[in-house]
Amino acid sequence: MAIVESTLTADVTTFRVEAYEKIDYTLQYVDGVFDPANTQLADVYRPWGRCLMVIDDVVDDLYGERARAYFAAHDIELTVYRLVVDETTKAWTTVEGIIDAFTEFGLVRKEQPLIVGGGLATDVAGFACASFRRATPYVRIPTTLIGLIDASVSIKVGVNHRKYKNRLGAYHASSTVLLDFGFLATLPVDQVRNGMAEIIKITTVGDRHTFDLMDAHGEALLETHFGHVDGEQHAASAELRAAAHEITYRSIQRMLELEVPNLHELDLDRVIAFGHTWSPTLELAPEVPFFHGHAINIDMALSTTLAEQRGHIDATERDRVLSLMSRLGLSLDSPHLTPELLERATAAILQTRDGRLRAAVPAPIGTCVFLDDVSTDELVSALDKHRTLVAELPRGGAGVQAFVDEGLPA
Numbered sequence: 001m002a003i004v005e006s007t008l009t010a011d012v013t014t015f016r017v018e019a020y021e022k023i024d025y026t027l028q029y030v031d032g033v034f035d036p037a038n039t040q041l042a043d044v045y046r047p048w049g050r051c052l053m054v055i056d057d058v059v060d061d062l063y064g065e066r067a068r069a070y071f072a073a074h075d076i077e078l079t080v081y082r083l084v085v086d087e088t089t090k091a092w093t094t095v096e097g098i099i100d101a102f103t104e105f106g107l108v109r110k111e112q113p114l115i116v117g118g119g120l121a122t123d124v125a126g127f128a129c130a131s132f133r134r135a136t137p138y139v140r141i142p143t144t145l146i147g148l149i150d151a152s153v154s155i156k157v158g159v160n161h162r163k164y165k166n167r168l169g170a171y172h173a174s175s176t177v178l179l180d181f182g183f184l185a186t187l188p189v190d191q192v193r194n195g196m197a198e199i200i201k202i203t204t205v206g207d208r209h210t211f212d213l214m215d216a217h218g219e220a221l222l223e224t225h226f227g228h229v230d231g232e233q234h235a236a237s238a239e240l241r242a243a244a245h246e247i248t249y250r251s252i253q254r255m256l257e258l259e260v261p262n263l264h265e266l267d268l269d270r271v272i273a274f275g276h277t278w279s280p281t282l283e284l285a286p287e288v289p290f291f292h293g294h295a296i297n298i299d300m301a302l303s304t305t306l307a308e309q310r311g312h313i314d315a316t317e318r319d320r321v322l323s324l325m326s327r328l329g330l331s332l333d334s335p336h337l338t339p340e341l342l343e344r345a346t347a348a349i350l351q352t353r354d355g356r357l358r359a360a361v362p363a364p365i366g367t368c369v370f371l372d373d374v375s376t377d378e379l380v381s382a383l384d385k386h387r388t389l390v391a392e393l394p395r396g397g398a399g400v401q402a403f404v405d406e407g408l409p410a
């Protein structure tokens with residue numbers, strides 16, 4: 001729909017334009033996306049007879065051979081661009097390298113690059129697609145838990161700018177997302193944990209039933225990579241796999257329900273911004289950045305304590321949330337979480353959220369309320385209370401493998 005009105009009088013000459021763009025994309029489950037018997041991926045590229053795949057280098061080491069064999073089996077010529085990126089190089093310069101690869105490949109208008117990797121790869125390469133000729137369509141295959149249940153469900157892409165998380169970016173949906181949870185088999189356990197923080201996010205403020213499932217199966221899901229490998233304590237049973245499917249399916253569904261009416265975030269009261277009020281400043285504050293999941297978890301944990309202090313949830317519910325986080329090895333606190341940082345982070349998020357805090361907190365588990373009027377004094381008193389609570393928990397609320405370099409292979 002588009003409206004163009006023109007006004008022409010003695011003193012006013014104006015054209016007014018109102019137009020809406022359709023956003024249309026598909027998330028499709030595939031069991032074995034690089035299995036030649038599954039044609040979903042080949043179907044996209046057959047019309048061009050070729051494909052430019054931008055793939056996270058670690059994922060290429062693990063799955064590149066399978067991908068090459070897949071395209072060869074379907075007689076589609078494959079060009080591979082190995083993307084080396086971490087949180088500190090999630091930056092515009094990395095986007096430029098991808099854009100150079102598009103140019104070298106001779107990407108034709110409407111031809112869709114394939115992006116394979118975690119949230120980092122899809123955010124950075126997705127932003128390259130948003131920027132290249134202003135909007136280049138693309139296909140995503142997420143390979144991390146964060147990618148599968150969050151980053152590739154969303155239409156947001158972008159990069160960091162200096163110490164500012166995702167400061168440059170775009171709303172640019174991929175035409176197709178192929179969801180293959182089999183990738184979780186090789187995902188390091190610290191990355192599985194990282195993704196579980198996003199599931200805690202959506203369930204704590206959006207879906208009580210799925211929170212209960214996480215509470216019941218959390219440790220087993222972590223150890224077995226959501227039912228994809230046997231662990232020492234837990235086997236990857238069919239029952240566990242079913243719970244994993246229910247949790248991830250419902251998380252995606254709930255996120256879409258909450259986000260789709262507001263894809264361009266015109267309404268800044270966003271339920272799934274739970275954990276994203278102070279964490280954008282916290283995540284990049286240490287010399288070596290936090291894992292995204294740990295940074296948001298610290299924010300969620302503090303927000304939950306604040307919610308109890310405000311009377312939105314009772315102490316038992318608060319402790320259930322904190323206990324689940326702690327049992328999964330997520331960070332609930334950090335020496336970097338200082339009153340000074342909270343004040344700085346509040347000032348930063350007020351700019352992003354049009355002058356209002358809009359801090360999403362559980363009220364109670366499975367539902368959400370937004371807090372606008374949280375003073376620095378109240379925040380500092382919540383932090384004090386939070387510290388006494390987490391002191392009782394294992395590791396004093398510190399996370400397991402909370403920082404990016406602790407997760408890298410030796």
Ligand SMILES: NC(=O)c1ccc[n+]([C@@H]2O[C@H](COP(=O)([O-])OP(=O)(O)OC[C@H]3O[C@@H](n4cnc5c(N)ncnc54)[C@H](O)[C@@H]3O)[C@@H](O)[C@H]2O)c1
Pocket residue numbers: 056057058059062086087090117118119120121123143144145146147150151152154155156157166183184186187188191194292
């Ligand atoms: N766009 C969004 O809405 C959105 C939502 C959430 C997070 N994010 C962004 O996502 C980023 C984090 O993404 P992530 O957590 O997926 O991390 P990531 O992309 O850095 O991947 C984590 C690590 O796992 C490796 N890896 C990926 N898939 C693997 C597999 N199947 N097996 C073995 N190793 C594998 C990667 O090489 C990397 O070393 C952050 O920058 C965050 O801002 C974006």
